[in-house]
Amino acid sequence: MTTNQPTATEGDRTPVRDALRRVTGFLASTPEAGRSLQTADAELGERFRVVVSMRPHEVVVDEPAVIGGGDEGPTPVQMALAALSSCQAITYRIWSERLGIPFDELTVRAEGTYDVRGLLGVDGLPRPGFTRIGVSVRIHGPETTDRYEELRAAVDRHCPLLDLVTTPVQVTTELVASPDRQMERSNA
Numbered sequence: 001m002t003t004n005q006p007t008a009t010e011g012d013r014t015p016v017r018d019a020l021r022r023v024t025g026f027l028a029s030t031p032e033a034g035r036s037l038q039t040a041d042a043e044l045g046e047r048f049r050v051v052v053s054m055r056p057h058e059v060v061v062d063e064p065a066v067i068g069g070g071d072e073g074p075t076p077v078q079m080a081l082a083a084l085s086s087c088q089a090i091t092y093r094i095w096s097e098r099l100g101i102p103f104d105e106l107t108v109r110a111e112g113t114y115d116v117r118g119l120l121g122v123d124g125l126p127r128p129g130f131t132r133i134g135v136s137v138r139i140h141g142p143e144t145t146d147r148y149e150e151l152r153a154a155v156d157r158h159c160p161l162l163d164l165v166t167t168p169v170q171v172t173t174e175l176v177a178s179p180d181r182q183m184e185r186s187n188a
Contacts, residue, residue, distance in 0.1 A: 017097040046070070077114050085110040087161035088135055095154040103141030103148070110135050133165060
């Protein structure tokens with residue numbers, strides 16, 4: 001992911017900076033407006049194909065053909081890495097504007113060590129999730145390494161997805177079953 005940003009020579013006022021100033025000022029005076037419920041609705045189709053709906057957007061998630069999927073989209077594990085890397089990039093944009101630390105180019109790579117045997121229940125059920133995640137950020141611009149380290153520290157403190165994968169969060173699951181009435185009657 002590459003993010004181009006105006007350099008310091010293009011002026012201090014940018015549309016992003018202006019928007020951030022407006023929204024942070026509003027949220028400082030109206031804190032309850034900052035709280036929201038975010039949702040993602042996933043509908044399973046053929047094989048492992050899932051259409052995920054978020055606001056007006058849809059994303060197709062799938063598994064590779066080797067395990068019976070149609071390979072029509074990234075896997076859920078890849079989507080988690082995509083969420084983390086894109087959240088890091090966006091948080092870099094926000095905090096570069098807030099701290100006045102410009103950059104010309106930014107790329108973020110998230111990579112995770114994952115063993116599919118946990119998902120499939122093979123070989124003693126290893127952990128089904130990541131055992132390690134690394135984030136590598138490449139930044140180019142007019143500032144010193146120390147200034148970019150200051151920016152990285154702010155990003156790491158404020159990135160919602162980095163917080164999600166590094167800090168335990170309460171998760172609940174619920175099943176709402178609608179048994180097939182025909183099947184219930186035949187088993188009675």
